[in-house]
Amino acid sequence: xxALLNVDQLMDTLEMGLRDLLKERGIESPxxxxxxxxxxxxxxxxxxxxxxxxxFGELDISFYRDDFSRIGLNPKVTPSSLPFDxxxxxxxxxxxxxMSGRTIRAAMNELFDYGRPASIILATLIDLGxxxxxxxxxxxxQSLTLGAQQRVKLRGPDPLRIELQExxx
Amino acid sequence: xxxxxxxxxxxxxxxxxxxRHFLTLDGLSRPLLTDILDTADxxxxxxxxxxxxxxxxxxRTVVNLFFEASTRTRSTFELAAKRLSADVxxxxxxxxATSKGESLSDTLLNLxxxxxxxxxVRHAQSGAPHFIAESVTPGVAIxxxxxxxxxxxxxxxxxxxxxxQHKGGFEGLKVAIVGDILHSRVARSQIRALxxxxxxxxxxxxxxxxxxxxVESLGCTVEYDMAKGMKDVDVVIMLRLQKERMEGAxxxxxxxxxxxxxxxxxxxxxxxxxxxxxxxxxxxxGVEIESAVADGPQSVILxxxxxxxxxRMAVMSMAMGGQVAERQQTLTxxxxxxxx
Numbered sequence: 266x267x268a269l270l271n272v273d274q275l276m277d278t279l280e281m282g283l284r285d286l287l288k289e290r291g292i293e294s295p296x297x298x299x300x301x302x303x304x305x306x307x308x309x310x311x312x313x314x315x316x317x318x319x320x321f322g323e324l325d326i327s328f329y330r331d332d333f334s335r336i337g338l339n340p341k342v343t344p345s346s347l348p349f350d351x352x353x354x355x356x357x358x359x360x361x362x363x364m365s366g367r368t369i370r371a372a373m374n375e376l377f378d379y380g381r382p383a384s385i386i387l388a389t390l391i392d393l394g395x396x397x398x399x400x401x402x403x404x405x406x407q408s409l410t411l412g413a414q415q416r417v418k419l420r421g422p423d424p425l426r427i428e429l430q431e432x433x434x
Numbered sequence: 435x436x437x438x439x440x441x442x443x444x445x446x447x448x449x450x451x452x453x454r455h456f457l458t459l460d461g462l463s464r465p466l467l468t469d470i471l472d473t474a475d476x477x478x479x480x481x482x483x484x485x486x487x488x489x490x491x492x493x494r495t496v497v498n499l500f501f502e503a504s505t506r507t508r509s510t511f512e513l514a515a516k517r518l519s520a521d522v523x524x525x526x527x528x529x530x531a532t533s534k535g536e537s538l539s540d541t542l543l544n545l546x547x548x549x550x551x552x553x554x555v556r557h558a559q560s561g562a563p564h565f566i567a568e569s570v571t572p573g574v575a576i577x578x579x580x581x582x583x584x585x586x587x588x589x590x591x592x593x594x595x596x597x598x599q600h601k602g603g604f605e606g607l608k609v610a611i612v613g614d615i616l617h618s619r620v621a622r623s624q625i626r627a628l629x630x631x632x633x634x635x636x637x638x639x640x641x642x643x644x645x646x647x648x649v650e651s652l653g654c655t656v657e658y659d660m661a662k663g664m665k666d667v668d669v670v671i672m673l674r675l676q677k678e679r680m681e682g683a684x685x686x687x688x689x690x691x692x693x694x695x696x697x698x699x700x701x702x703x704x705x706x707x708x709x710x711x712x713x714x715x716x717x718x719x720g721v722e723i724e725s726a727v728a729d730g731p732q733s734v735i736l737x738x739x740x741x742x743x744x745x746r747m748a749v750m751s752m753a754m755g756g757q758v759a760e761r762q763q764t765l766t767x768x769x770x771x772x773x774x
Contacts, residue, residue, distance in 0.1 A: 327476070328476070333490055336759055337758055343472070344478070344479035375488075378488075379483055
């Protein structure tokens with residue numbers, strides 16, 4: 266299992282997938298936006314690998330979560346920061362892990378409050394399946410199916426590593 | 435109607451220590467106050483977007499219940515609620531049902547029956563928001579927008595946010611609060627917040643007739659001479675001379691007050707060169723503050739107004755969050771016991 270979760274290999278796959286996709290779509294100057302916290306770490310690395318010099322944006326989706334009416338406000342919210350105008354831009358939205366798809370829905374809702382991007386590509390390091398919404402990554406470093414007791418957690422930022430946890434129940 | 439000052443927290447906090455009403459700063463810990471400031475910082479960023487709105491309170495109804503006149507506070511609460519996507523109802527109680535003889539309790543129960551989720555309450559009597567939260571509509575989140583001489587917690591917190599923005603924090607800070615302390619709910623809440631957040635020195639500067647008897651027990655020092663009190667302060671907060679609350683001969687004249695306690699450029703020069711000037715508004719130019727100071731480079735008075743929206747968004751979303759989380763928890767417990 267640990268061989269499957271080598272971060273560098275996942276990054277290689279993600280980088281190659283993104284290069285192909287950008288070329289296929291003729292996108293020349295994309296901007297990166299990472300979803301806090303893990304997605305920001307991945308965006309940082311992928312940005313360097315793709316040679317994107319424009320600083321990446323950071324999104325905190327706390328105000329857009331769909332579970333406010335069940336658990337209230339996330340007490341550790343920090344301001345989102347997008348150091349560029351998203352209007353008309355091609356955006357690569359980056360997260361560490363996709364599962365239900367709810368985080369991505371929230372992130373896209375938030376993004377549209379900044380303006381109307383030309384396009385959004387979704388890139389995640391790991392795709393765990395178990396989707397609850399019709400949202401799929403365009404590029405993923407690795408698809409995984411976890412057992413009922415297993416959890417995956419990205420630790421970072423330096424070094425970035427993926428932990429596979431067994432939750433004993 | 436008196437405030438239950440002994441332990442306000444069983445009322446305004448959930449079992450997990452989250453906010454569910456916002457009535458007073460008494461008993462709120464430094465980490466919680468810091469959470470409010472941090473959350474407000476995130477809302478400031480929202481105010482800079484092309485669409486200044488987040489969906490947190492979508493589908494919820496917020497009622498602004500103002501039993502006392504207010505322009506700034508009411509409009510910033512209204513804007514805050516709207517930026518959180520809530521539906522907002524503004525009620526000027528003086529011109530509504532109570533003047534037809536309906537009791538306060540009946541008015542509130544009717545509003546609750548309209549499925550209101552939050553009341554923002556301003557009232558001339560100290561403790562009115564407590565009373566409503568405790569006895570009238572316990573399922574509705576109550577936000578205190580100023581009650582009598584007791585408290586004005588959102589004003590104090592927006593002042594703390596403004597101070598933190600300009601000074602970086604509260605450590606080692608010397609703060610002067612000048613003017614009508616006696617009638618000021620704002621001053622009371624400010625002193626409480628500054629003490630909890632760790633300011634080094636809080637000086638109240640006023641004539642004896644405008645000081646409450648036990649003012650030192652709030653955690654501040656008293657100075658009657660403004661020249662002495664202003665020395666080296668990092669922050670000076672001017673209070674409005676509350677003409678409408680002046681009963682009896684507390685002051686010789688406005689001119690005399692301005693000469694002794696008005697903030698002129700000369701008096702400001704005695705403070706630390708980077709001292710910021712604050713005022714909760716509305717300002718009486720030439721009564722408590724000189725125009726050149728109010729509009730000068732050290733004034734952050736308009737920042738305070740902008741920060742007021744962010745602080746109110748923070749407090750409203752946190753209190754609403756506490757209410758829904760608690761309701762959910764109760765429901766889960768009932769389910770587990772097979773009762774729901």
